[in-house]
Every structure is written in structure tokens, then in C-alpha cells.
Amino acid sequence: MSLRELLILGTASQVPTRHRNHNGYLLRWDGRGLLFDPGEGTQRQMIRSGVSATDITRILITHFHGDHCLGLPGIIQRISLDRVPHQVDVHFPASGKKFFDRLQFASIYDNQAHIRPRGQRSEGILHSDEAFTIEGRRLKHGVESWGYRIKEPDGVRFLPDRLEAAGVRGRDIGVLQRAGEVQVGDRLVRVEEVSEPKRGQSVAVVMDTRRCAAAVELARDVDLLLIESTYLHTEAKEARDHGHLTAREAAEIAVEAGAKNVVLSHFSQRYPSDEPFYDEASAIHDSVSVARDGHRFAIPRR
Numbered sequence: 001m002s003l004r005e006l007l008i009l010g011t012a013s014q015v016p017t018r019h020r021n022h023n024g025y026l027l028r029w030d031g032r033g034l035l036f037d038p039g040e041g042t043q044r045q046m047i048r049s050g051v052s053a054t055d056i057t058r059i060l061i062t063h064f065h066g067d068h069c070l071g072l073p074g075i076i077q078r079i080s081l082d083r084v085p086h087q088v089d090v091h092f093p094a095s096g097k098k099f100f101d102r103l104q105f106a107s108i109y110d111n112q113a114h115i116r117p118r119g120q121r122s123e124g125i126l127h128s129d130e131a132f133t134i135e136g137r138r139l140k141h142g143v144e145s146w147g148y149r150i151k152e153p154d155g156v157r158f159l160p161d162r163l164e165a166a167g168v169r170g171r172d173i174g175v176l177q178r179a180g181e182v183q184v185g186d187r188l189v190r191v192e193e194v195s196e197p198k199r200g201q202s203v204a205v206v207m208d209t210r211r212c213a214a215a216v217e218l219a220r221d222v223d224l225l226l227i228e229s230t231y232l233h234t235e236a237k238e239a240r241d242h243g244h245l246t247a248r249e250a251a252e253i254a255v256e257a258g259a260k261n262v263v264l265s266h267f268s269q270r271y272p273s274d275e276p277f278y279d280e281a282s283a284i285h286d287s288v289s290v291a292r293d294g295h296r297f298a299i300p301r302r
Helices: 042-048 072-081 094-104 160-166 171-179 213-218 233-241 247-257 275-282
Strands: 004-010 024-029 032-036 058-060 088-093 115-120 124-128 133-138 146-151 155-158 181-184 187-190 195-198 202-206 224-228 262-265 288-290 296-298
Touching: 004 042, 004 262, 024 042, 024 202, 042 072, 072 094, 088 094, 088 124, 094 115, 115 124, 133 213, 146 213, 155 160, 171 181, 202 213, 213 247, 224 247, 233 247, 247 262, 247 275, 262 275, 275 288
Parallel strands: 032 058, 058 088, 088 115, 202 224, 224 262, 262 288
Antiparallel strands: 004 024, 004 296, 024 032, 124 133, 133 146, 146 202, 155 195, 181 187
């Protein structure tokens, strides 16, 4: 069964609170599970949300500050304990490989996990297959930090009236979809005659960063943008000093990029309520949500 959703496992920056676990985000994509930035407590949050280690097919670390990676040892050891049969690629900034190595073997365990480290040095396409491409770009934080963009390949949408007019029915539709053309009587029907372009769905994850061009490019025209908003704009100077965004800046990035829907996360513990984040961002962008632990966001269909 096809399922595309973003599951929020944690929303706290720096330290967890009574109501916010450290970061953790699982993107479910048609049977695949991309886990972003597992902070402390992610394994327990997965249990609470009905996520198993087998659901994880890929892990993506934006950077090696503790609130974005200290849950990784538990996740890897759980993958090992549960004898997850498939390979799990782990993407991370190559400059942080020594931290990845320490986290992978932080304690004694019977290592049965099929983990493939993917330290990245060059921006651009990090992975591509029939389901999606993963693009990575460097952001502007106090340490090397990367943002990610997941995009489904563009396709076509068949138009029933044109199919009928061309006489394409039944099995011929499948042939046309696979081969790009089909013979109907004495006429060769090409796919572009009976279809229109269909843009693939896309999601961007922009965590710790100052406002920068790379954040805008990652968010360009995406269906859903998960973006940090550590501070409110009353603390804009502090946000810049520490390499973070305010809720207003996150919304401005989304507007500039043409992102369709925005999910704010990564909130400083100084704010007891997340409502001011919504108020600040929704005054700029017309489709804003505030992430809370356990929330699920469907990837909007085009």
C-alpha cells in the first residue's frame, strides 16, 4: 500500500523538554523509511509511534551536534538486534566521519547490521533510483551542516478523453506506459499525444542554518518543507549569532522558494508554547504547520 508521510519523532533543539524529544523525523515513502537526525530518545519515540527498525531503509544526518545524532547508536544497535535484512545507507558530512565511527561503535554489541556509511563531500545528487533522488547542499551553521531534498521523478498523467479518441484501451495502456508508444490498428500512438506532464512529489529538510541561498534552492517548489525555526524574530540577532533561523525567516525562505507547505520544528527550550511560531510564520506563508512529537503530515498530492 502506497504511503507517503512525514512522522515527527522529536522537535526540541539542544535539550529535550517535558513535551519535546530531541530531533527525529521519519519520511515514509512507499515502503521506504528515511530517518533524519535521530537525537536522544528516538528509539523510544519510534516505539510510541509504531515504527520498527525494519522500517528504516536510509538514515540522513545533517550535522554532528548532539541533538541531531546522539540517538544513532541506539538506532544502529536496534537494527542489529532485530536482524534487519536490508542494507541501511547512512548519509552524513564526510568531515564528521570520526564522529560517525564513534557513534556506530559507542558500546559493545553483536554487530549484525548492514550499515553502509556514505560520507558526502560534494553537493548535488547523493542517491538516485526509480523511486526518488536525494540532493544535498551545504547550509550555513557553526559547523558543517547539510540540507536534503527528496524528489520523485517527473512522469506523465494519462488523459482519458485522449486515450479514448486514440483508441487506446485495456492492455495497450500498459504497453504505452512502458514503451512510450503503442500500435493501434494502422496508427502509432505516442505517449505525449494522450498525456500531460506530471511533476514528481518533493520534500526538503532544512535543519540548523542561517538564512542562505542553499536553503532556498533545496526548498524550491517542494510539496512539503520541514524547516528549523529555533527562535522567534525578537531573538533574530541571537539566531544569526548561533547559526539558526527564526520562524519569520523560515517562512520567508518558503515564500521565496515557492514551497507549498511548511512544517516548523527544532524549537528552543526557552519557549513554553509553539503557538507564537505559528503566528509569526503564518503571517507570511499561507500554509504553515507547527510540528509536535507524534504528529504525522501527509505528503500533499499534486
